[in-house]
């Protein structure tokens with residue numbers, strides 16, 4: 138698509154089973170900043186079925202306009218259907234900038250939309266800006282996070298990017314904000330793949346990006362002592378276990394539990410790093426946690442430079458003591 142007549146900053150608001158994904162709402166704050174620089178509006182695309190309860194939410198979080206498609210065929214996420222719908226919306230509304238949260242689904246959808254539109258896309262951005270010519274600066278940290286790449290899409294429109302979840306703060310929800318809501322009808326192609334069934338995952342597993350307390354372990358922790366992690370987790374309501382990359386590379390934990398530059402970005406209220414050295418690529422994913430505590434037997438470990446509270450010692454001795462203290466706090470006095 139060529140450049141002319143493209144206007145506005147658009148965000149795809151991802152909903153799953155009637156729940157809007159926070160990562161896409163986080164993007165509305167960033168979209169607002171870009172729109173102010175470009176003196177334009179922020180709009181949201183929303184797709185699904187029976188969306189009545191959701192359509193105002195993007196406005197509460199900063200959108201000026203919501204364009205939604207409410208269709209039974211869109212009740213469950215299907216990459217082919219969702220792509221076809223979004224491509225039609227983009228062709229009609231012609232966004233200058235189109236941002237998609239880099240969730241599991243967003244990462245799948247975004248490149249296929251860009252390919253259909255024959256425009257460029259930058260994946261996994263951690264910052265955005267506008268250059269002196271009005272182009273979107275798509276900023277991301279390749280090569281181990283030691284440099285930042287500034288990428289532009291000079292000729293084609295829309296300028297598309299996915300953004301890493303939890304990098305941008307969630308804008309404040311303001312129910313007094315007003316905006317325009319437009320219902321769209323689009324063609325919904327018959328997909329070549331069919332969804333057979335959904336199977337519910339374990340209730341016990343809170344995704345690490347949603348946990349308020351993360352008990353995170355690294356190469357210095359022996360999984361024979363896994364019960365210590367579970368016992369620690371049990372003291373906190375919204376807690377989960379995460380890890381550093383070598384644990385995932387060794388096949389001991391799934392990639393969805395990895396924190397860091399090539400894993401997930403997390404911002405829990407408490408991040409407890411056990412046997413983690415504090416490599417730059419790990420810090421990239423957890424440095425914005427509200428309170429960082431670390432247990433490491435090496436007093437010179439990098440992690441101690443970045444934590445609010447550090448304990449120098451062998452976790453085998455420290456964690457049982459910690460558990461004892463937590464039990465005392467729980468016991469009625």
Ligand SMILES: Cc1cc2nc3c(=O)[nH]c(=O)nc-3n(C[C@H](O)[C@H](O)[C@H](O)COP(=O)(O)OP(=O)(O)OC[C@H]3O[C@@H](n4cnc5c(N)ncnc54)[C@H](O)[C@@H]3O)c2cc1C
Pocket residue numbers: 280281354355356357358380381382383384395396397398399400401411412413414415416417418419422432433434435438450451452453
């Ligand atoms: C392109 C690229 C991307 C990367 N992406 C990521 C990423 O997303 N996430 C990530 O985590 N890493 C990533 N890495 C790897 C990163 O560079 C580090 O190698 C990794 O984070 C180290 O993991 P670790 O801290 O668990 O292990 P180590 O660095 O080996 O640290 C183990 C720590 O445990 C301590 N220890 C040992 N025994 C005990 C004990 N008994 N009690 C207490 N402490 C103990 C040691 O003192 C040491 O500090 C990436 C690397 C590259 C090149």
